[in-house]
Amino acid sequence: WIHAGGGDGWRARLAWEATRLAAAGACGRHPFGAALPPYYGSVWFGAVYVLLAAYFIVNLILRLAGPASVQLDQGQQLFFAQWLSVGHDTQPPFYNWVQYWVVQLLGDSVLAVSLLKNLTLFLSYLLVGLTAQFVIRDRVLAVIATLGLITLPQLPDAHVDRERVR
Numbered sequence: 001w002i003h004a005g006g007g008d009g010w011r012a013r014l015a016w017e018a019t020r021l022a023a024a025g026a027c028g029r030h031p032f033g034a035a036l037p038p039y040y041g042s043v044w045f046g047a048v049y050v051l052l053a054a055y056f057i058v059n060l061i062l063r064l065a066g067p068a069s070v071q072l073d074q075g076q077q078l079f080f081a082q083w084l085s086v087g088h089d090t091q092p093p094f095y096n097w098v099q100y101w102v103v104q105l106l107g108d109s110v111l112a113v114s115l116l117k118n119l120t121l122f123l124s125y126l127l128v129g130l131t132a133q134f135v136i137r138d139r140v141l142a143v144i145a146t147l148g149l150i151t152l153p154q155l156p157d158a159h160v161d162r163e164r165v166r
Contacts, residue, residue: 053122074114084097125149
């Protein structure tokens with residue numbers, strides 16, 4: 001994308017400048033002020049976590065408000081959650097083991113499957129964000145890294161219920 005327009009267009013110049021600034025670690029003045037520290041405990045970075053948590057909570061509520069039927073993937077999880085096994089199909093067993101204990105607590109329901117799925121996705125975003133914050137030490141780039149998970153083909157599709165799309 002740096003070579004867009006033969007390297008002399010406005011898009012190429014914008015991409016070049018963004019890359020240069022990101023590589024230099026100086027993306028400019030932070031919009032919320034320089035008082036916020038670029039490490040753990042930042043109120044601004046915590047807002048990203050709150051928004052992500054709200055998104056996944058709304059997703060869970062919408063799934064529970066919908067039909068009580070389960071799709072193939074959710075039904076498979078409920079089926080495999082009936083017992084502990086070394087592995088199911090080609091998947092490692094850890095998620096199925098956690099799903100087993102969630103089903104033991106909540107019963108075999110849409111709530112048990114959707115709660116674990118949304119919690120797992122939120123924790124993925126959270127851990128990537130905390131890791132990015134620790135490694136990068138730049139708030140803007142850490143937020144970009146955290147929200148960059150949205151661009152992965154499997155993660156955004158994982159929290160869209162297939163029956164709502166059809």
